[in-house]
Amino acid sequence: MNSxxxxxxxxxxxxxxxxxxxLLATVPLYTPPxxxxxxxxxxxxxxxxxxxxxxxxxxxxxxxxxxxxxxxGIYTAALLGKVLPLLAFxxxxxxxxxxxxxxxxxxxxxxxxxxxxxxxxxxxxxxxHFLLFWETxxxxxxxxxxxxxxxxxxxxxxxxxxxxxxxxAYFIKNSxxxxxxxxxxxxxxxxxxxxxxxxxxxxxxxxxxAFFMGATGAIMATxxxxxxxxxxxxxxxxxxxxxMAIFGGIGQLYGPVIGATIFTYLxxxxxxxxxxxxxxxFGLVLVAVILFLPNGIVGLxxxxxxxxxxxxxxxxxxxx
Amino acid sequence: MIKTxxxxxxxxxxxxxxxxxxxxxxxxxxGVARVLNIAHGEFIMLGAFITWTMYAIFGINPLIxxxxxxxxxxxxxxxxxxxxxxxxxxxxxxxxxxxxxxMLAAFGLLFIIQNVAIxxxxxxxxxxxxxxxxxxxxxxxxxxxxxxxxxxxxxxxLAFYLFLAHARLGKAIRAAAQDPTTAGLIGVNINLVLALCxxxxxxxxxxxxxxxxxxxxxxxxxxxxxxxxxxxxVVLGGLGSIPGSFxxxxxxxxxxxxxxxxxxxxxxxxxxxxxxxxxFIRPAGxxxx
Numbered sequence: 201m202n203s204x205x206x207x208x209x210x211x212x213x214x215x216x217x218x219x220x221x222x223l224l225a226t227v228p229l230y231t232p233p234x235x236x237x238x239x240x241x242x243x244x245x246x247x248x249x250x251x252x253x254x255x256x257x258x259x260x261x262x263x264x265x266x267x268x269x270x271x272x273g274i275y276t277a278a279l280l281g282k283v284l285p286l287l288a289f290x291x292x293x294x295x296x297x298x299x300x301x302x303x304x305x306x307x308x309x310x311x312x313x314x315x316x317x318x319x320x321x322x323x324x325x326x327x328x329h330f331l332l333f334w335e336t337x338x339x340x341x342x343x344x345x346x347x348x349x350x351x352x353x354x355x356x357x358x359x360x361x362x363x364x365x366x367x368x369a370y371f372i373k374n375s376x377x378x379x380x381x382x383x384x385x386x387x388x389x390x391x392x393x394x395x396x397x398x399x400x401x402x403x404x405x406x407x408x409x410a411f412f413m414g415a416t417g418a419i420m421a422t423x424x425x426x427x428x429x430x431x432x433x434x435x436x437x438x439x440x441x442x443x444m445a446i447f448g449g450i451g452q453l454y455g456p457v458i459g460a461t462i463f464t465y466l467x468x469x470x471x472x473x474x475x476x477x478x479x480x481x482f483g484l485v486l487v488a489v490i491l492f493l494p495n496g497i498v499g500l501x502x503x504x505x506x507x508x509x510x511x512x513x514x515x516x517x518x519x520x
Numbered sequence: 521m522i523k524t525x526x527x528x529x530x531x532x533x534x535x536x537x538x539x540x541x542x543x544x545x546x547x548x549x550x551g552v553a554r555v556l557n558i559a560h561g562e563f564i565m566l567g568a569f570i571t572w573t574m575y576a577i578f579g580i581n582p583l584i585x586x587x588x589x590x591x592x593x594x595x596x597x598x599x600x601x602x603x604x605x606x607x608x609x610x611x612x613x614x615x616x617x618x619x620x621x622x623m624l625a626a627f628g629l630l631f632i633i634q635n636v637a638i639x640x641x642x643x644x645x646x647x648x649x650x651x652x653x654x655x656x657x658x659x660x661x662x663x664x665x666x667x668x669x670x671x672x673x674x675x676x677x678l679a680f681y682l683f684l685a686h687a688r689l690g691k692a693i694r695a696a697a698q699d700p701t702t703a704g705l706i707g708v709n710i711n712l713v714l715a716l717c718x719x720x721x722x723x724x725x726x727x728x729x730x731x732x733x734x735x736x737x738x739x740x741x742x743x744x745x746x747x748x749x750x751x752x753x754v755v756l757g758g759l760g761s762i763p764g765s766f767x768x769x770x771x772x773x774x775x776x777x778x779x780x781x782x783x784x785x786x787x788x789x790x791x792x793x794x795x796x797x798x799x800f801i802r803p804a805g806x807x808x809x
Contacts, residue, residue: 317623322796480639483632491604
């Protein structure tokens, strides 16, 4: 927990991060356009997953509202994309989600456990059905055209969001604020007795996580050209971040990144090679991951490393 | 005016019977087995499609199909719990962790069952007509199949309630719901009882699906809306309260019918709004303690 101190290890970490960043930033110079599109999609899922994990990881509140915040970003881009410059509507999309999360968080974060999960799931559904009603009965339209942006620009904006998010996540995790979050997850009452403003910490973190989801929605909407409530508030986006985070492992920051990257690549392969079985395989993987990888890929790697160090004598389960 | 009110009220009660049945199944799975079964609606869909297959291909009367659908879906639910959920339950660190992981596993099941159904039956809408002659209550006209389906739903629901209240196994189930550890100590085979509960919950969903297929057209993606309705009814009635689910089903049926009369496109929105309000005003539900 003292990793903000400068140690050789943190220099190494910084060096590796910078190297990866430089590699990613120069990708468009030497790869075919398809790689950029694929990488952008990977960034999208990584950002959604890491944002989800910032809040739900340490606190243990399972948010199923990702699709709502993502969708608010998408609709912001659809409404403002033609009148405002790129960064302006991405920023507004992020802020709109941030404000929505502040409101919803203030109202709902006193709900415990499964009630919170159900409620947040209802949020995206409520917005979707209301928009459908609004579009068919009031405005008489269905869906909207979104402004088209060059692939490379979208890639760099996503890269930017990714970098800011990773820095935010790192500082939250390694600060007093992160410790407060962790203690809320372990024992909320005890945390409150220690003088932590529990509601404040929870709501603000929830809103920060929504901020990045909204920004991602706003920039990614430009790749779809046409959106409607079904596309924008697709309930699958409530679950993808949860699944990818668990798949990668929630305990460490890089877990969700690994999980989302592998999963997006698999999704890309499966949807093109086996379109009819894609959702079936998705379900099977979900069940298998929950059954056999409760601590994700990171947990698996840690277990293997521990076993190697101990010469394979005893097997211990990671306790995160 | 009176005819309109009668129309809306009877339509609500007719829908409420089905809602009550599927919500009782859901309540049993969540209240006792602690699985928030997001795939509940998929068992409804399976019941509906098996009934349709029996009728369309073998010409079997849907009422007779109930006796075939029930056991099939029960066994599917029972085996799922014995394998998947029992393993998850025993390996989970805490009851809260199990609630989260079992809900996610149920999401996986949702995708699996729905897509297997699409592979078997195709994604398009199906239906059959059965007992479509009309009956008349004080000027309000409805199809006979809706009356039959509602009466059957109420009958099945009441039979199960009596079973829970009086039979020995029913008492074991209630004991497991109140305190699994103590129930285990006094000789209740807890894994078996929970699996039976999950099976019974699936059974009610399957029978509900059979009844739904008599009234409406069906498709593999139909399940989720019923899952949502079941969740709302169960929260409305009080988690784990079987009579609460039963009454809640009729209340939601009435509300849905009133909203649908005023603005059909908003009935799902109304359900969500009721649900969210309920979570704030009275999270324990009308029959909760």
